[in-house]
Amino acid sequence: MNPADLSSLGIDRTSFARPRRHRRRWAWAIATVSVIGAAAAASAKYSGPLAVETAPVTTAYPSQAMTTLTATGYVVAQRKAAVASKATGRLEWLGVVEGSHVKRGEVIARLESGDVTAAREQAAAGLEVARANLAQGMVELADAWRNYKRSEQLSAQNFISQAAHDGAIARYNKARASIMSLQASVAAARANLRAAEVALDQTSIRAPFDGVVLTKHANVGDNITPFSNAIDTKGAVVSIADTDTLEVEVDVSESSLAQARVGQHVEIQLDAVPDRRFPGVVNRIVPTVDRAKATVLVKVKFLERDDGVLPDMSAKVAFLGREPSAAERKLLTVAPASAVVERHGGRFVYVLSNGRARETAVETGQAVGDLVEVRGVGVGERVVLKPVDRIADGVALGVAQK
Numbered sequence: 001m002n003p004a005d006l007s008s009l010g011i012d013r014t015s016f017a018r019p020r021r022h023r024r025r026w027a028w029a030i031a032t033v034s035v036i037g038a039a040a041a042a043s044a045k046y047s048g049p050l051a052v053e054t055a056p057v058t059t060a061y062p063s064q065a066m067t068t069l070t071a072t073g074y075v076v077a078q079r080k081a082a083v084a085s086k087a088t089g090r091l092e093w094l095g096v097v098e099g100s101h102v103k104r105g106e107v108i109a110r111l112e113s114g115d116v117t118a119a120r121e122q123a124a125a126g127l128e129v130a131r132a133n134l135a136q137g138m139v140e141l142a143d144a145w146r147n148y149k150r151s152e153q154l155s156a157q158n159f160i161s162q163a164a165h166d167g168a169i170a171r172y173n174k175a176r177a178s179i180m181s182l183q184a185s186v187a188a189a190r191a192n193l194r195a196a197e198v199a200l201d202q203t204s205i206r207a208p209f210d211g212v213v214l215t216k217h218a219n220v221g222d223n224i225t226p227f228s229n230a231i232d233t234k235g236a237v238v239s240i241a242d243t244d245t246l247e248v249e250v251d252v253s254e255s256s257l258a259q260a261r262v263g264q265h266v267e268i269q270l271d272a273v274p275d276r277r278f279p280g281v282v283n284r285i286v287p288t289v290d291r292a293k294a295t296v297l298v299k300v301k302f303l304e305r306d307d308g309v310l311p312d313m314s315a316k317v318a319f320l321g322r323e324p325s326a327a328e329r330k331l332l333t334v335a336p337a338s339a340v341v342e343r344h345g346g347r348f349v350y351v352l353s354n355g356r357a358r359e360t361a362v363e364t365g366q367a368v369g370d371l372v373e374v375r376g377v378g379v380g381e382r383v384v385l386k387p388v389d390r391i392a393d394g395v396a397l398g399v400a401q402k
Contacts, residue, residue: 049398050390054352054382057335060368061277062328063267069259069319071298073250075270077241077311079209082217084226084236087111087202091222096238098216102207109237111224113203120196127189134182137175144168144175211240214311241311246302247283248315251295260285260298265323268300271314279303279329280317334371339383340364349377350384350391352399357384359393 089111096108151168154160218224218234226235248268252260262285268278283301290297300317302309339349340362347364350357365373377383384391391397 049396051398051400053385053400055336055385057377057379057381059331059379060334060371062368063324065369066320067318068321069256071250071252072316073248075246075311075313075315076249078245078247079242081208082236082239085202085205085224088225091218091220091224094220096213098213100213104207104209106207107204108207109205111203113200116199120200123193123196127193130186130189134186137178137182141175141179144172148172205237209242211242213238213240215239246309248300248317250298250317252298254294257296260319265320266300267318269316278305332373333379334368335374335383336385337372338386341387350387352382352397357391357395357397
């Protein structure tokens, strides 16, 4: 065999050496890029906004910590009336609207009264006739009395007959009896006039007590028939309530009834006035149970209230374990106790403002559960909970997602 041919059978190792060196270079390059990327990611993570939990600065009453039971209900008026008239007729005048304040005895509406006015005038005229007849009878009685006395003197001197004297006595007695009849007629006429005046007065609808008009049920021109359900007629004209008798009615479950007692101090919070609590006291516990709801009706009296408290407002009543002091009834600005830290020889909170921490010095006061009174921050600002050492004034913050 030719040696040249044998050389063609050898293995060329140079073709394998060069790719292996290229693979090692690529592996180092990839590793270097990975390390650099991880370092860059870690650096970016460390230098980005610090994730924190925040909570708002709110308000609270110290007496909230004394609450043993809460119940919901409504403001009601203990004295309330649907005002109508005993008379039947067309409404001629209405002098009030919803929200009008009325006094006891004040005329708030009138019915048409032409017919009863005429009846009253007729009764008054009848009384005058009866009085005139009585006056005439009195004149006749006086004349009969004088005639009787004269006849008595003449009869004693036998100047007249006994029959003539008896006639004078009879005339006098008849005049006396006529006076009694005429006096009775006057009394009857006076009673008729009084009845006519009452009928006329019933066309004027008056307020039964001091109060506020809640609802207007009729308008001028409506037919008022309080004792009938006829079509197109009205019974009551308005509904009024005595605002001095406002109280709160709440339903307390049977299982919690032992925590409520007459005379117990409470705080009343109205949905319409959420930033204020009104002091009150349990006035009555109705001695019956609502089977459908398994609750007992408890009536709470206001110890303080203002003109903003209106009937039918929804309310929440907090039953207190004891009577709170005057200081415990004051509204406080509070924040979670975990938001307050001691640094630089003072107490601080970190307020989240425009994505950064704002270090704010505060003064703390009494505790209300997990909250503490703070002075130096405003209601509605958000403070960082459990601030760590890395948080400082001006540090970028981000709200942690739960």
